[in-house]
Structure formats: C-alpha cells, structure tokens
Amino acid sequence: MYLHVPFCFQKCPYCAFYSMRGTKNDIDAYLTALEKELLWWKVYLGDKPRALSIYIGGGTPTCLSVEQWQRLIDLLQRYVRVNSDVEISVEANPDSLTEEHMKLWKGWGVKRVSLGVQSLCDEELLWLKRTHTAKRALWAIDRLLHFGFHVSGDLMFGLAGQSLRKWHTSLSNLVHSGVTHISIYQLSIEEGSVWGKNPPSGVQNGYVHYRWAQWYLEKSGFSQYEIASFSRPGYECRHNQAYWFEKNVLPLGPSAWGYIDGTRFWNVKTLAEYLKRATMNISPVEGKERLTLEKSGRESAVLALRTSRGIHIPSFKERYGEDLINSILFEFENVPEDCLCWKGDFLSLSRKGMRVANSIWSLII
Structure with missing residues (x-):
C-alpha cells in the first residue's frame, strides 16, 4: 500500500x-x-x-x-x-x-x-x-x-x-x-x-x-x-x-498510482479534484491501463534488471513466452560482456552495467 x-x-x-x-x-x-x-x-x-x-x-x-x-x-x-x-x-x-x-x-x-x-x-x-x-x-x-x-x-x-x-x-x-x-x-x-x-x-x-x-x-x-x-x-x-517484482500495489491519495493483477491505474493528480470526488462519493481513480503481455514482460525485465537479483530466465519464459526472452537476449548481444552478470538461471547487471543502466534498459522498452 x-x-x-x-x-x-x-x-x-x-x-x-x-x-x-x-x-x-x-x-x-x-x-x-x-x-x-x-x-x-x-x-x-x-x-x-x-x-x-x-x-x-x-x-x-x-x-x-x-x-x-x-x-x-x-x-x-x-x-x-x-x-x-x-x-x-x-x-x-x-x-x-x-x-x-x-x-x-x-x-x-x-x-x-x-x-x-x-x-x-x-x-x-x-x-x-x-x-x-x-x-x-x-x-x-x-x-x-x-x-x-x-x-x-x-x-x-x-x-x-x-x-x-x-x-x-x-x-x-x-x-x-x-x-x-x-x-x-x-x-x-x-x-x-x-x-x-x-x-x-x-x-x-x-x-x-x-x-x-x-x-x-x-x-x-x-x-x-x-x-x-x-x-x-x-x-x-x-x-x-x-x-x-510486480507485486500488487494499492494507491491512496492524490497522484498516487498502483498496479493490480496486470492493470496499472492512477488517481486524480490534484488535491482539489481528490476532494471534489470525495464529496461526490466516487472513486478518485482517474485512469487505468491493461498491459499487453509483451509490454508487461518488457517492463518486468527492466524492473528486474534494477535489482542485483535480476531476471530469472525460466520463470520469465514461463510467464511471458520463449519468443520474448529470446528477443531480449538477442537485443543484448552487443552489450559489453562486463556489463552483464550470469549466475545460474539469473541474468543481472554487473556493477559496471548498473552505471550505464539507462542505455541497457532502452534496448528493452
């Protein structure tokens, strides 16, 4: 929450x-x-x-x-x-x-x-x-x-x-x-x-x-x-x-955003609108977006690569399909080897990779 x-x-x-x-x-x-x-x-x-x-x-x-x-x-x-x-x-x-x-x-x-x-x-x-x-x-x-x-x-x-x-x-x-x-x-x-x-x-x-x-x-x-x-x-x-790791997040308050079971949603941005909706007894949720499987998978990969744990390849493949993980790995072929770190079934960024993370994430999104 x-x-x-x-x-x-x-x-x-x-x-x-x-x-x-x-x-x-x-x-x-x-x-x-x-x-x-x-x-x-x-x-x-x-x-x-x-x-x-x-x-x-x-x-x-x-x-x-x-x-x-x-x-x-x-x-x-x-x-x-x-x-x-x-x-x-x-x-x-x-x-x-x-x-x-x-x-x-x-x-x-x-x-x-x-x-x-x-x-x-x-x-x-x-x-x-x-x-x-x-x-x-x-x-x-x-x-x-x-x-x-x-x-x-x-x-x-x-x-x-x-x-x-x-x-x-x-x-x-x-x-x-x-x-x-x-x-x-x-x-x-x-x-x-x-x-x-x-x-x-x-x-x-x-x-x-x-x-x-x-x-x-x-x-x-x-x-x-x-x-x-x-x-x-x-x-x-x-x-x-x-x-x-894409757990469900419940948002409260103006401008807060959340994520529940594959749907991202956000509240009204201002306090004035938040108070107005409260007086009308209606939800402050202003919009929502149901992510496609591919978009969800690519965002999941970026979020996992923020962490030292990284992407668990078998779990990712089971959830999002073999074609998507293969596409991501193909896009990483020109990334310097010392920017990536393989530990068993996990792919993460090295310390050097963390320093240039934005350029690596841009290959996925």
Whole structure:
C-alpha cells in the first residue's frame, strides 16, 4: 500500500512530485477524503485490503501534526488489515521531524523511516534550497536510532560544484551515523519543477560520483541490491521490492498510482479534484491501463534488471513466452560482456552495467 501525503512546507526546486503548502483545514479535508477512498476500496475489493507493507510518502508526511497523524493512524487501523510482520515505512524531513512523531510512530508499529538528508554539506543544502542543516539531519538520525527505527538516508549526487571530496564527506558521515540503508539519486531536472523552467548551471552527469559510491558503500558493508539502494544485510526495503517484482500495489491519495493483477491505474493528480470526488462519493481513480503481455514482460525485465537479483530466465519464459526472452537476449548481444552478470538461471547487471543502466534498459522498452 502506498499512501501519498501531498503537502510540503516548501517546494524543492528540483521536485516534480505533486505537493502543495497545506493549511490545517486542507490537511483535515484530505484526511476526510482519504477515509472515503478507503471505504470505496473496501466495497470494490469486497473486504478491507490486507497490507503486507505500507509506505507513507509525499510530499512531506511530517507536515502533519501529531494530532493529524493520530487521525491518519486511526483510519488505517480501521480500514486496513495487516499481516503480523507488516513493514510500515514513513518518509520524513529533518526540519519537520519531531520526537513526538517518533513516539507516535513507534507505538503504531512503524519499522522504517526514510529521511530526506540529500547532503551532509551545508553549502550543498543551501544550493538545493533545503531548509535543514547537516547538523539537524544527524540529530534526526540519532534520535530515530534511539527510538529503535531502521533508518534509511537519501543522498543526491551530480550537484553543481560537488567534488568527490564533498560527496565522500556526505557518504562517510551517513555511513558512520548508524543508518542501515542508503539510497542515492542523481539530480535530474524534471519537467514541471521550478528548475525545469529555469535550470541551474553547473549540474554534473554524476557518473564518477555513482562509481565512487558503489565502491565506498560496498567497502563499508553495504550491499547494492538495487540500482539506487544499498543496505546492510537484512535491511533491504521490502515495500520497494514489491514494485520491482510486480507485486500488487494499492494507491491512496492524490497522484498516487498502483498496479493490480496486470492493470496499472492512477488517481486524480490534484488535491482539489481528490476532494471534489470525495464529496461526490466516487472513486478518485482517474485512469487505468491493461498491459499487453509483451509490454508487461518488457517492463518486468527492466524492473528486474534494477535489482542485483535480476531476471530469472525460466520463470520469465514461463510467464511471458520463449519468443520474448529470446528477443531480449538477442537485443543484448552487443552489450559489453562486463556489463552483464550470469549466475545460474539469473541474468543481472554487473556493477559496471548498473552505471550505464539507462542505455541497457532502452534496448528493452
């Protein structure tokens, strides 16, 4: 289950995810609409949905006050059944995260907190127009660990003026902070973002930063289990693996998208439309697409190649047919051998292949 919280105190210039500054009334109205969406899914599915994992992202979920969070938790407890080993993850920003949030989450059963660190160099945070400092991010990590959460830290690379020394500083400080999971993302200027209209100068391609991170993080005890994700053994994000291995995903909130049994579908994009549909007691689902077998198979191959596990050739062949896997393997004939890795019946990308993954995936889609 993915739940989108569409509120931010301040919009980051590189971000194109749907979010807005929300008043207390906006957030309260959103929670009322969310209850109606949960009721709609209960009717549609014939019962309360059962969640193996719940991921609450945004936006900035820590924009919600403790009282609003309590209301959100009450809604999920009322309308969602969970497995005893459910993995609940929450995104948080260092500047808006409080110990009151942590206490409430711990009591509910949150296991993972994904913290938007982005950098541990203050000059880079200022350039990114983030509102927290490196000191505040390290404080947040320390307190989260004190409360017993598994903590994941996000970092960005390819920034203007980001030397390898600065990049190493962020990586090293994050590794030594005690986090068990690290996600790294190359800065991309997205259409629809503030910088999409007026791009900053000096943005780097990031290849050398990514290569350094692969070497340094694995040297530090983190395994790369996905193109952007590194973890200590046993701390992989179960929820994200649901996307990569095509598990059913139930979306909640404006702009959220999901996937159920071969059909991809998405909610209305804006809070205004989401609230409007709630008042009319109709589903917020705006559109859906039933994937053809070939399109589904090609997307499945790309998603599997995001991971260190890769494509299990016999299972893929059984599900999508021998012609499709043969076509994909034929398209890989000109890919350098050191970019691919065969382990028995599994085909994955090597560390070098991960660094040029976009060009390899483009051969499939």
